[in-house]
Amino acid sequence: LQAREPMDNTSRSRQDASAHVLGTIARKRAGELLPARDIKRLIEDFVAGRVPDYQMSAWLATVACIGMEIEETEALTRAYVAGGMSVDLGGVGKRVIDKHSTGGVGDKVSLVVTPIVAACGVAVAKMSGRGLGHAGGTIDKLESIRGLRLDLAAAEVRALVNELGMVITGQSAELAPGDKATYALRDVTGTVESVPLIAASIISKKVAVGAHGLLLDVKTGAGALIQDHAMAVHLAQTMVDLATRFGLDCRAVLSDMSQPLGFAVGNALEVKEALAALRGDSIPGFTELCRVLSRLMLQLALPDLSDAEADQQVSVAVSSGAAHEKFLQWARAQGADAAQLANPDLLPTAPRREFIRADRTGWVESIDPRAIGNAALRVGAGRLVQGAPIDHSAGIVLQRRVGDAVAAGDCLAEIHYDEGDITSAKNLTASAFTLGISQVCVPPVVHQVFGAASRLQR
Numbered sequence: 001l002q003a004r005e006p007m008d009n010t011s012r013s014r015q016d017a018s019a020h021v022l023g024t025i026a027r028k029r030a031g032e033l034l035p036a037r038d039i040k041r042l043i044e045d046f047v048a049g050r051v052p053d054y055q056m057s058a059w060l061a062t063v064a065c066i067g068m069e070i071e072e073t074e075a076l077t078r079a080y081v082a083g084g085m086s087v088d089l090g091g092v093g094k095r096v097i098d099k100h101s102t103g104g105v106g107d108k109v110s111l112v113v114t115p116i117v118a119a120c121g122v123a124v125a126k127m128s129g130r131g132l133g134h135a136g137g138t139i140d141k142l143e144s145i146r147g148l149r150l151d152l153a154a155a156e157v158r159a160l161v162n163e164l165g166m167v168i169t170g171q172s173a174e175l176a177p178g179d180k181a182t183y184a185l186r187d188v189t190g191t192v193e194s195v196p197l198i199a200a201s202i203i204s205k206k207v208a209v210g211a212h213g214l215l216l217d218v219k220t221g222a223g224a225l226i227q228d229h230a231m232a233v234h235l236a237q238t239m240v241d242l243a244t245r246f247g248l249d250c251r252a253v254l255s256d257m258s259q260p261l262g263f264a265v266g267n268a269l270e271v272k273e274a275l276a277a278l279r280g281d282s283i284p285g286f287t288e289l290c291r292v293l294s295r296l297m298l299q300l301a302l303p304d305l306s307d308a309e310a311d312q313q314v315s316v317a318v319s320s321g322a323a324h325e326k327f328l329q330w331a332r333a334q335g336a337d338a339a340q341l342a343n344p345d346l347l348p349t350a351p352r353r354e355f356i357r358a359d360r361t362g363w364v365e366s367i368d369p370r371a372i373g374n375a376a377l378r379v380g381a382g383r384l385v386q387g388a389p390i391d392h393s394a395g396i397v398l399q400r401r402v403g404d405a406v407a408a409g410d411c412l413a414e415i416h417y418d419e420g421d422i423t424s425a426k427n428l429t430a431s432a433f434t435l436g437i438s439q440v441c442v443p444p445v446v447h448q449v450f451g452a453a454s455r456l457q458r
């Protein structure tokens with residue numbers, strides 16, 4: 001027998017960490033409630049590199065299958081935030097509101113509601129993310145604008161909230177490090193679609209940002225992260241409960257993602273549509289959702305504001321041009337090219353177009369948002385491989401929406417592209433449309449609102 005090398009401290013701590021993960025997996029499978037200290041230790045060990053990806057994946061898969069109680073989800077949220085930085089907005093002297101969407105196809109809502117709410121005098125600090133699967137991300141969309149800086153340090157975030165009442169930035173690496181490490185793994189191990197894992201992931205980032213009020217836009221329908229309606233309701237309720245446990249005044253809206261939001265899907269195309277909405281264009285479904293979310297954000301900051309008063313402020317912010325001007329001021333403050341903003345035609349524009357036409361006369365019965373999102377991905381509007389570059393000009397512009405009448409040969413959608421797999425994009429776009437012989441009801445844009453605004457303490 002050969003004498004074994006004595007174990008150094010690093011291997012011992014790896015072995016301890018490994019035994020601890022296996023223990024938590026076994027206890028979770030046996031139906032036990034995991035104590036907060038165990039969850040904290042697990043995330044600490046993973047962030048420190050003491051737990052390998054394969055063991056963490058097994059833990060995540062166990063949680064995704066079995067679920068977690070709200071106390072465990074709260075402990076996971078705390079563990080994600082621990083060891084990271086937080087933006088201290090306490091000194092801003094105003095109530096600061098944040099907004100988060102669970103993601104959808106054509107979801108450019110943040111580009112519109114943030115300046116509307118800021119133009120109404122309520123400060124908004126918005127941390128946004130990149131595209132995920134078939135759904136685009138606000139940061140990718142905004143990167144269509146030349147010069148715009150989206151990697152702001154905490155001090156810059158505070159300064160902009162103070163000076164302008166509005167900031168949009170990407171997530172810094174130091175914010176909720178536990179979530180950052182875990183999310184990357186979930187993305188490639190099929191463990192994204194879990195209510196407690198999504199809730200802890202989103203709320204940990206919101207806690208780290210430090211706003212006082214939070215509006216969540218939870219999507220439901222074929223294009224949503226969580227497609228099942230009952231599960232989306234559970235997600236909305238869980239996030240409101242969780243946010244409240246962290247002292248955040250939170251409301252959630254369950255909004256429709258059974259068809260793409262607005263007409264444009266793709267980065268620069270969506271920025272152009274958002275700018276048009278800010279200039280007062282009415283975009284079916286999209287304009288209504290922006291108005292409801294803006295109203296709820298105003299009421300999170302000013303709980304005594306009635307629906308009618310809030311709606312009136314939102315209308316005036318758009319009709320007076322104040323919201324559009326706020327967007328321009330904000331973008332210039334974060335380095336954007338003023339000429340490009342003054343003339344959105346200077347935003348990236350694809351050199352080629354393909355038209356998808358109706359093969360018969362009838363009514364648009366449904367437009368599958370996942371197929372449209374995937375078609376946009378195929379022409380380069382998003383990433384099929386992690387970290388790949390994207391074509392900001394590419395995407396799909398719908399010419400018809402659910403409930404519209406069509407005649408044979410009418411254009412249903414335009415594909416804007418340069419390179420990429422145009423054949424797949426065409427097939428996906430054509431297959432997304434279902435035409436029927438009678439008119440259908442258009443689903444409501446807002447299904448439900450959760451959580452009541454209460455007077456903010458901070």
Ligand code: URA
Nearest residue numbers: 102192197198201202
């Ligand atoms: N967005 C997040 O930030 N986290 C999730 O888990 C899902 C969507």
